[in-house]
Amino acid sequence: MDVKNDYGISIISNQHYKSEELPEFLNQEHTMPVLKFHQSLKGYEPTPLVRLDGLAELLHLKAVFVKDESRRFGLKAFKGLGGVYALTKVVCKELGLDIEKITFQELCSDTYSEQIKRMVFVTATDGNHGKGVSWAAGLLGCKAYVYMPKGSAKIRAEAIQNAGRAEVTITDKGYDDTVRYASEMAEEKGWYLVQDTSWDGYTQIPTWIIQGYTTMASEAAQQLEAEGFPAPTHVFVQAGVGAMAGGVTGYLANRYHGQMPVFATAEPEDMACIFASIKSPDGAGHAVTGECHTIMAGLNCGEPCTVSWPVLRNHVRWSFSCPDETAALGMRILAAPIGDDLPVISGESGAVTTGLLALLASCPQLEEIRSAMGLNEDSVVLLFNTEGDTDPENYQRIVYGGAHALL
Numbered sequence: 450m451d452v453k454n455d456y457g458i459s460i461i462s463n464q465h466y467k468s469e470e471l472p473e474f475l476n477q478e479h480t481m482p483v484l485k486f487h488q489s490l491k492g493y494e495p496t497p498l499v500r501l502d503g504l505a506e507l508l509h510l511k512a513v514f515v516k517d518e519s520r521r522f523g524l525k526a527f528k529g530l531g532g533v534y535a536l537t538k539v540v541c542k543e544l545g546l547d548i549e550k551i552t553f554q555e556l557c558s559d560t561y562s563e564q565i566k567r568m569v570f571v572t573a574t575d576g577n578h579g580k581g582v583s584w585a586a587g588l589l590g591c592k593a594y595v596y597m598p599k600g601s602a603k604i605r606a607e608a609i610q611n612a613g614r615a616e617v618t619i620t621d622k623g624y625d626d627t628v629r630y631a632s633e634m635a636e637e638k639g640w641y642l643v644q645d646t647s648w649d650g651y652t653q654i655p656t657w658i659i660q661g662y663t664t665m666a667s668e669a670a671q672q673l674e675a676e677g678f679p680a681p682t683h684v685f686v687q688a689g690v691g692a693m694a695g696g697v698t699g700y701l702a703n704r705y706h707g708q709m710p711v712f713a714t715a716e717p718e719d720m721a722c723i724f725a726s727i728k729s730p731d732g733a734g735h736a737v738t739g740e741c742h743t744i745m746a747g748l749n750c751g752e753p754c755t756v757s758w759p760v761l762r763n764h765v766r767w768s769f770s771c772p773d774e775t776a777a778l779g780m781r782i783l784a785a786p787i788g789d790d791l792p793v794i795s796g797e798s799g800a801v802t803t804g805l806l807a808l809l810a811s812c813p814q815l816e817e818i819r820s821a822m823g824l825n826e827d828s829v830v831l832l833f834n835t836e837g838d839t840d841p842e843n844y845q846r847i848v849y850g851g852a853h854a855l856l
């Protein structure tokens with residue numbers, strides 16, 4: 450479906466949709482231990498599920514919920530969920546331990562500390578994943594090297610360093626080449642590569658990372674139930690490589706089988722690899738290339754994660770590519786709530802789905818798509834604010850200064 454609109458949003462319905470194929474690695478049996486692991490960490494708390502009734506009323510929807518990951522582990526983003534689970538799985542594997550039979554406190558005790566101290570992890574990141582890895586390395590008492598693509602904000606590099614135990618380098622390469630560089634360094638030095646995307650021959654650690662992300666979906670589902678909603682009707686997830694979107698979608702597809710919500714992805718225009726893959730008739734994941742200067746730094750990734758792509762191919766109904774203005778709109782909407790709604794601090798990559806929902810639900814030009822999606826006064830929409838103001842200067846420019854306004 451090609452709906453022309455003044456907002457620069459591209460829309461596609463998924464011809465590969467096949468909801469009966471549920472991803473086993475994201476079912477209750479495989480994800481319950483992940484939730485239990487996170488719950489065992491010091492400082493663990495479920496992040497808030499913020500109910501925005503004022504916004505829902507304005508948009509003529511029944512309910513809008515935002516799972517607010519800006520509060521996760523004090524890291525301002527959800528990514529630590531994947532990092533800490535994957536690092537701990539690697540450590541346990543190396544030490545011949547079972548993550549389900551040992552507590553995190555036991556793992557960090559003197560019994561194992563000498564062995565763990567010698568382990569070195571490496572990753573590439575545009576910010577949030579590196580912060581999660583650095584934090585996890587700090588908790589476990591091992592070391593991490595983190596490489597960032599050219600143009601990365603210094604403040605993000607400092608935040609990674611300060612989150613835990615990592616040496617951070619901003620490279621002269623784009624994101625995808627930085628990932629390749631981190632992988633080469635791992636090979637050369639014998640470090641453990643802990644990357645939040647997968648490719649042929651590198652799937653185990655990304656699978657753990659994706660499973661790590663399901664904790665936020667699991668918490669959200671429980672919180673929704675406590676609010677009296679057995680299931681959402683619509684779930685919007687933003688995508689970079691699609692690992693988070695795949696983890697959340699796959700978990701919720703398993704959980705809500707029988708009353709399946711409509712899943713939708715949102716990506717930055719010019720770097721929309723999930724959109725491009727959904728559009729392609731062959732059903733394979735496709736990379737997009739070229740430079741992209743989006744404000745959505747966390748979503749600026751051109752190669753779909755091979756582990757999560759099949760989940761998205763089977764379960765996403767609608768895919769959107771969005772200009773920066775969509776994300777900026779979402780940031781302002783969440784920062785300036787209506788009525789009794791609480792404010793949510795949402796960064797560029799966290800807010801794009803809110804901006805998209807607001808436009809979809811209210812703009813006359815998007816009425817056809819709104820109706821095709823079944824977005825109406827009976828809809829219960831679940832969004833994930835995946836980051837807070839991880840780039841505070843840019844946050845102020847957009848929210849206070851009105852940068853990237855809709856025309």
Ligand SMILES: Cc1ncc(COP(=O)(O)O)c(C=O)c1O
Nearest residue numbers: 577689690691692693747835836
């Ligand atoms: C804030 C934020 N949201 C969403 C994403 C997208 O996650 P993925 O790359 O798994 O699609 C990222 C990735 O870094 C991110 O930092």
